[in-house]
Amino acid sequence: MSRERLYLFDTTLRDGAQTNGVDFTLADKLAIAGMLDELGVDYIEAGYPGANPTDTSFFAEKRPAHAKITAFGMTRRPGRSTSNDPGLAAVLDAQADAICFVAKSSDYHVRVALETTEEENLASIRDSVRAAKAKGREVLLDCEHFFDGYKSNPAYALACAKAAYDEGARWVVLCDTNGGTLPHEVEAIVGEVCKHIPGDHVGIHAHNDTEQAVANSFAAVRAGARQIQGTLNGLGERCGNANLVSIIPTLKLKAEYADKFDTGVSDAALGHIARISHGLDDILNRAADRHAPYVGESAFATKAGIHASAIVKDPATYEHVAPERVGNKRKLLVSDQSGRSNLLAELDRIGFAVDKDDPRLSRLLDEVKEREAIGYAYETADASFELLARRLLGKVPRYFEVDKFDVSVEQRINAKGERVTVSMAVVKVKVGDDVLISAAEGNGPVNALDVALRKDLGKYQKYIEGLKLIDYRVRILNGGTEAVTRVLIESEDELGESWTTVGVSPNIIDASFQALMDSVIYKLVKSGAPA
Numbered sequence: 001m002s003r004e005r006l007y008l009f010d011t012t013l014r015d016g017a018q019t020n021g022v023d024f025t026l027a028d029k030l031a032i033a034g035m036l037d038e039l040g041v042d043y044i045e046a047g048y049p050g051a052n053p054t055d056t057s058f059f060a061e062k063r064p065a066h067a068k069i070t071a072f073g074m075t076r077r078p079g080r081s082t083s084n085d086p087g088l089a090a091v092l093d094a095q096a097d098a099i100c101f102v103a104k105s106s107d108y109h110v111r112v113a114l115e116t117t118e119e120e121n122l123a124s125i126r127d128s129v130r131a132a133k134a135k136g137r138e139v140l141l142d143c144e145h146f147f148d149g150y151k152s153n154p155a156y157a158l159a160c161a162k163a164a165y166d167e168g169a170r171w172v173v174l175c176d177t178n179g180g181t182l183p184h185e186v187e188a189i190v191g192e193v194c195k196h197i198p199g200d201h202v203g204i205h206a207h208n209d210t211e212q213a214v215a216n217s218f219a220a221v222r223a224g225a226r227q228i229q230g231t232l233n234g235l236g237e238r239c240g241n242a243n244l245v246s247i248i249p250t251l252k253l254k255a256e257y258a259d260k261f262d263t264g265v266s267d268a269a270l271g272h273i274a275r276i277s278h279g280l281d282d283i284l285n286r287a288a289d290r291h292a293p294y295v296g297e298s299a300f301a302t303k304a305g306i307h308a309s310a311i312v313k314d315p316a317t318y319e320h321v322a323p324e325r326v327g328n329k330r331k332l333l334v335s336d337q338s339g340r341s342n343l344l345a346e347l348d349r350i351g352f353a354v355d356k357d358d359p360r361l362s363r364l365l366d367e368v369k370e371r372e373a374i375g376y377a378y379e380t381a382d383a384s385f386e387l388l389a390r391r392l393l394g395k396v397p398r399y400f401e402v403d404k405f406d407v408s409v410e411q412r413i414n415a416k417g418e419r420v421t422v423s424m425a426v427v428k429v430k431v432g433d434d435v436l437i438s439a440a441e442g443n444g445p446v447n448a449l450d451v452a453l454r455k456d457l458g459k460y461q462k463y464i465e466g467l468k469l470i471d472y473r474v475r476i477l478n479g480g481t482e483a484v485t486r487v488l489i490e491s492e493d494e495l496g497e498s499w500t501t502v503g504v505s506p507n508i509i510d511a512s513f514q515a516l517m518d519s520v521i522y523k524l525v526k527s528g529a530p531a
């Protein structure tokens, strides 16, 4: 059976850039465009030339890519000609393969927001499409507020879409701008539109305000649309855009879509989608969502004992797709609910061959249970678990010893008369016969301790140079005066690999110190540092 082509249009760099707290630099934009191109999307909407310096410089020279680099902009302003509209000129002149215009398609917005007539809005769409085609660009029209507009005045919403299509736009994209339309409505309306405009010229642009942007995108495809617009990790203003990182694996791994459609994403590229998703988090300096479908760290994590023993026999028992297909991995959580099969499988994953009747296995299981009872969380702190297992099996070298540390917090008035709080830490470490003393200041006691500890580890320093802390989470357990503090630290190395360590103590500095030590030692083990 021959398959139909379904096109993917990414707008991380344009709509995603609208997100609160997101401010891409030019270097960020280039890096993201590179990842998108590697993934195999068909269009990369790179920004709004003329609107800000970053977007303008992105287009200043044409970037080589397989994907079509797309400029975004508004149709000509009402009452102006295309040759007398500087905003439009910047978009037309940008070095882009395609131009995506946005135009109102709701009579209400035309009247209230644009303050013009319905006919002038249609003329603006026709004129802008014609001007971009004259420049040799492929043209798309984003029909803003299409679904809300269609519900109140279907004839006008359709007239806007038709105006662009009849003028030769390659794509007419139906936007659920406010994100409130539900899947059955999307399916019905797109079905109607496809009676007037062929589906292979219709796209869907869904926002996630009812957490159904992905479902709405698929609803549109079922009704005939053949282009999906979305962003990496669903980045976008308010609740985000349709998440391509969820859409792409579904398109490629679920028979309903995989049997019917081809996309530009190869099986090999799909195997990198987890890394690409986490790459965006890195650029944004955010911790990855561990529960993200397909790519989250917990997406293929199993906890309960019965499930785990079944999963070891046949992964298909509790997994809807194979984690390797999307570059993720199976994870069997070691926790107080876990049985021996969990533990064996986890040990196997980290490279320990232990016989299932080995008495050390019971010791390890008891140790894990005891420690979890007082607050350790080994299902999250995979690296601390690995160290615990290695220690009980006798395989962690004593690289260095921390003889003592001292942390102080001082609040005082500085020279400018401002009240400031400064922290200082001194750490005394023994590496072989060398005694090393490091001191550091930090914005808080844990930061000072971290900087001092990692300042000088003698011959091991080179192994931890690329180590950085990317997340630090504190939780108070039990409450009251008996309270203990659990600290989870997520670290990353120069290869982009990350791991989590845990510390538990009534004292937050001590709990942090345990987690920091585990992180450093784990890195040394992982790097194969000599004892």
Ligand SMILES: [Zn+2]
Binding pocket: 015, 177, 205, 207, 241
């Ligand atoms: Zn949007």
